[in-house]
Amino acid sequence: MSIATRNLSLLIGAQMAFVSGSVITVTMGGIIGAKIAPSASIATLPVSLMILGTALGTIPASRIMQALGRKAGFIGAALAAAGAMLLAGFAIKASLFWLYCIATACTGITIAFSQQFRFAAAESVPLHRAGLAISLILIGSIGGAFLGPELIAQGERFAESAFMGALQAAAGLFCMAAILLACLSLPEMIADADEHPDQAARPLREIAQNPYFLLAVLSGTVGYGVMTYIMTATPVSMHVHDGHSLTDTAQVIRAHVLGMYVPSLFSGLLITRFGEKPIITLGLIAYVITLGAALAGQQVMHYTISMILLGVGWNFMFVGGTTLLVSTYRASERFRVQGINDAAVFGTSALGSLLAGTLLSSFGWTTVVISTVPALVAVSGMLIWLKGRPVATV
Template sequence: MQHARRNISLLIIAQLIFVSGSVITVTFGGIVGAKLASSPNLATLPVSLMVLGTAIGTIPASWLMNLFGRQIGFIGAALAASFSLWLAADSIAQTRFWQYCLATGLIGVCLAFSAQLRFAAAESVDVSRAGLAISLILAGSIGGAMVGPELIAQGNTVSDNGFIGALLLAAVLFLIGAVVLLFLKLPKSFDQVALNAAMPSRSVSGLLQSPPFLLAVISGTVGYGVMTYLMTATPVSMHVIDGHSMEDTAAVIRAHVLGMYVPSLFSGYLITRYGERNIIGWGVAIYIVTVAIALTGQAIMHYTAALILLGLGWNFMFVGGTTLLIKTYQPEERFKAQAINEAAVFGTSAVGSLLAGALLSQFGWTLVVISTVPALLLVTALLVLTPTLVARTQK
């Protein structure tokens, strides 16, 4: 129990640091991209490459952690992220768009490793407390939502160029994170009561034939994909197209990130009381309200309300999906199942992020928002059909 509490505390600190780096990259990505790129259509490419890097890094991250352990994976990712942030700062100083894109892509790969923090937390406690452990790790991102913008605000105190200053401060923060992670003592195995505990280890196709596993993966995939898609488009839509200030744009992104992670203070409890499927359903409903608000206008208040609700909906779908996921596989299937989930989640997010900039520049904010509706309908259909599909597979 003592090790579990210490591990959770250290993992929360690590989550804070990784999220702060993500917030800085998302906030700067489209804006720096617009300054350095040769075409407006390429403005969101740096953020898209961050998400693509995360997608590409998911399977190697699972494989390397299976081979060397999660602690080494986390420490290596923190050190690599520090280097990547320095590389991003240098690219701005040298006005090299390609180098900035390389740096954000590398940051994305590092974030693929940090995505495993929630699994490390879940494996540190009994399965009955996994939802709470996952939500606590995501709650650590509240600090990241505050630290990231604060580093942006303090950037001018380090360098004449505020972008460069903020990135260098973040690089130092990741070095501190690598030191913190040295004190982790993660269990080599964990207790788990899987839904199909009596079954032998399944292949990838076998896992994908499990309706609960499919629901868990798709809810996380759609929840994360829609969030990334709209979040990537927001800074460019607000600052570049609508002319809102950089300060207002950063404030909206900060409110969005808080909307993503503050609910983690209570979403674990809600999952324990009401179950994963209900929480996922609530997340879909909140996304629908988000779409409605985003379509009513493009003033600061519309962006703020829509992005806060976007964060809340993401939290319910992502935490609900992750908690359901760990109940659908056996211990020996964990890295395989987690790799499938992470590849689907971040691969879809990468596609959405890549599409966001092009669709925004060609068709505008309204079409970007409307185009999320089919994905939400898909999750709704799965929520309705999963109990029936489970009943059929058990016959």
């Protein structure tokens, strides 16, 4: 087995653990919040803080891994995530909303480190295979999509409640992920500016003059932001406002996460064959159809269809944007550019998640859905502007 293949296999396994923990938090965060929060308007705050933790942790995560290496950063994040799961369980048992919020925020910070899995995968293969490597890492999330809701459904077998059991099982998964990550053999990509002046790091303003850098960041930011915004509101809208069962709500979130990651089986190949712009365009089209399905009704069927399409659109826009980003920076710029990109992506996601609960409780589901239109128009305008312009690889 080659080093690249082994690295991809280990990263896929670790990705499954992190996604399981994330899905558990997203599924139960708003519901727990609705039960123990002092106000219904902040019921989604735990999920929002998880995403905010990811946003705030992106640049520190990049700097830590630049100083200590990706491997050390990944292992530390997995162990910290296990501790956050146990802290969340204690907070729920004690009905301490503020402590539960701290636990989900800590979970978000660890997820900031795991978001670098895709860059570690891209750096393990030649540039022309980066899209495929990135999409393969996301395949690990398919296992997490099944495992996370299943741990909630079977949680009472492990502890006194479904949520407590799921959190304890997730802590065990994160410990296993730490073991897998300890076996990584990642390449060093340190450019010597004296020996290779053409590889010296450029000022950010020079990097940003590349319109495809802007498209890459915009695609990831809008793709992730819109997805998180609607996804955060969905469990509360379904279970708390519309009275659908916890089982149905968990199944819809599972369908959404599968919609996010199943396309990874072929999205990398599509990018290799057709390029990043057509795949980003397909993701945008999927989002438009998502809005139509979400506005058609609020039965389980409508939620399921809209959430699956939301996941597919996210995959195409996020994988397409990430692959495009990799071609816009030099090796010496990777940590800084990756950190800035992820800060924009997850900062927007955090803002969307924070707004989701407030808008949902004040104005309802329809307003949440319609309010995403301006962001989609912005990506459309960027794609039209770049139509016919070739991508210049750095």
